[in-house]
Amino acid sequence: MTDIYTLNQRYGIQDHLHFTADANGMIYAEVKNRLAEARIALQGAHLLTWAPTGTAPVIWLSEAAKFAAGKSVRGGVPVCWPWFGAHPTQPSFPAHGYARTVPWQVLATSATQDGATRLVFGLVESDATRAQWAHATPVELHLTIGTHLECELVTRNAGTGAVTVGDALHTYFAISDIRAIKVLGLEGLDYIDKVGPSTLRKQQDAVTFESETDRIYVESVADCVIVDPGLKRCIRIQKRGSRSSVVWNPWIEKATKMGDLGEDGYLKMVCVESTNAADDVVNIHAGGEHRLWVRYSVEAI
Ligand code: TA6
Numbered sequence: 001m002t003d004i005y006t007l008n009q010r011y012g013i014q015d016h017l018h019f020t021a022d023a024n025g026m027i028y029a030e031v032k033n034r035l036a037e038a039r040i041a042l043q044g045a046h047l048l049t050w051a052p053t054g055t056a057p058v059i060w061l062s063e064a065a066k067f068a069a070g071k072s073v074r075g076g077v078p079v080c081w082p083w084f085g086a087h088p089t090q091p092s093f094p095a096h097g098y099a100r101t102v103p104w105q106v107l108a109t110s111a112t113q114d115g116a117t118r119l120v121f122g123l124v125e126s127d128a129t130r131a132q133w134a135h136a137t138p139v140e141l142h143l144t145i146g147t148h149l150e151c152e153l154v155t156r157n158a159g160t161g162a163v164t165v166g167d168a169l170h171t172y173f174a175i176s177d178i179r180a181i182k183v184l185g186l187e188g189l190d191y192i193d194k195v196g197p198s199t200l201r202k203q204q205d206a207v208t209f210e211s212e213t214d215r216i217y218v219e220s221v222a223d224c225v226i227v228d229p230g231l232k233r234c235i236r237i238q239k240r241g242s243r244s245s246v247v248w249n250p251w252i253e254k255a256t257k258m259g260d261l262g263e264d265g266y267l268k269m270v271c272v273e274s275t276n277a278a279d280d281v282v283n284i285h286a287g288g289e290h291r292l293w294v295r296y297s298v299e300a301i
Pocket of ligand 1: 085095096246271
């Protein structure tokens with residue numbers, strides 16, 4: 001079901017949610033309730049923007065982001081699934097899996113008692129997806145759009161044998177200036193430094209940024225907090241179902257090469273990703289499921 005009229009008839013909610021399409025046929029869920037606004041592309045169930053009412057956007061979207069079928073969008077909350085990073089054996093398979101570049105469908109929508117909007121999306125399997133992943137593992141993304149943003153990636157193993165999955169909510173957060181912020185919650189942890197040859201290091205204090213940063217923190221289970229004096233706010237990242245976190249900023253040289261971060265876009269974003277990456281991949285037994293859950297909230301400072 002991808003025609004806008006039917007989507008709005010079946011899943012639209014007055015004062016909460018309606019669906020639109022752009023000139024390329026990309027379909028979007030437009031959420032505007034009394035607590036927040038958000039926009040989600042059906043491709044990839046990709047949350048593009050989220051701003052609690054009266055608050056500057058919390059999720060960053062590149063001004064140079066490209067919206068085209070089969071192409072990942074720079075920014076928002078990309079769903080990385082069913083592997084994180086490069087495919088372990090197939091170099092031709094897309095980095096971070098295929099989930100973020102294939103169609104998802106709306107499975108359910110509702111308004112909550114406190115005024116938030118709930119949406120459930122399901123990945124639409126196809127010959128193309130099965131060619132990269134033959135397992136019977138239906139995957140859903142559950143979103144709750146309100147004063148807080150909750151995202152839950154649910155993988156079910158409907159097959160007859162165990163399956164190993166890597167995944168992530170690869171979230172881009174909007175900040176005042178990468179040189180002025182710090183990230184708390186990772187102090188004392190080991191991390192795999194992916195800038196240059198992979199090297200295991202230990203995080204001493206808060207994470208600060210003065211060059212390209214690409215790190216997989218292991219045994220990371222505590223909340224992370226982005227402290228942003230420029231915007232006079234902190235963004236708290238709570239999570240369950242993940243024991244690794246990735247912190248990433250491409251800095252100027254890589255950002256320029258990537259071409260879709262916009263002019264100085266790298267200064268205005270930081271990725272703090274809740275992941276099942278590196279050794280933290282998850283083994284799901286037949287009939288089992290895995291839930292990767294995050295909750296983002298904004299606190300004034
Ligand atoms: O999560 C960090 C990372 O793996 C970086 O190495 C960089 O590749 C980033 O993801 C963006 O990846 P993408 O495939 O979205 O361009």
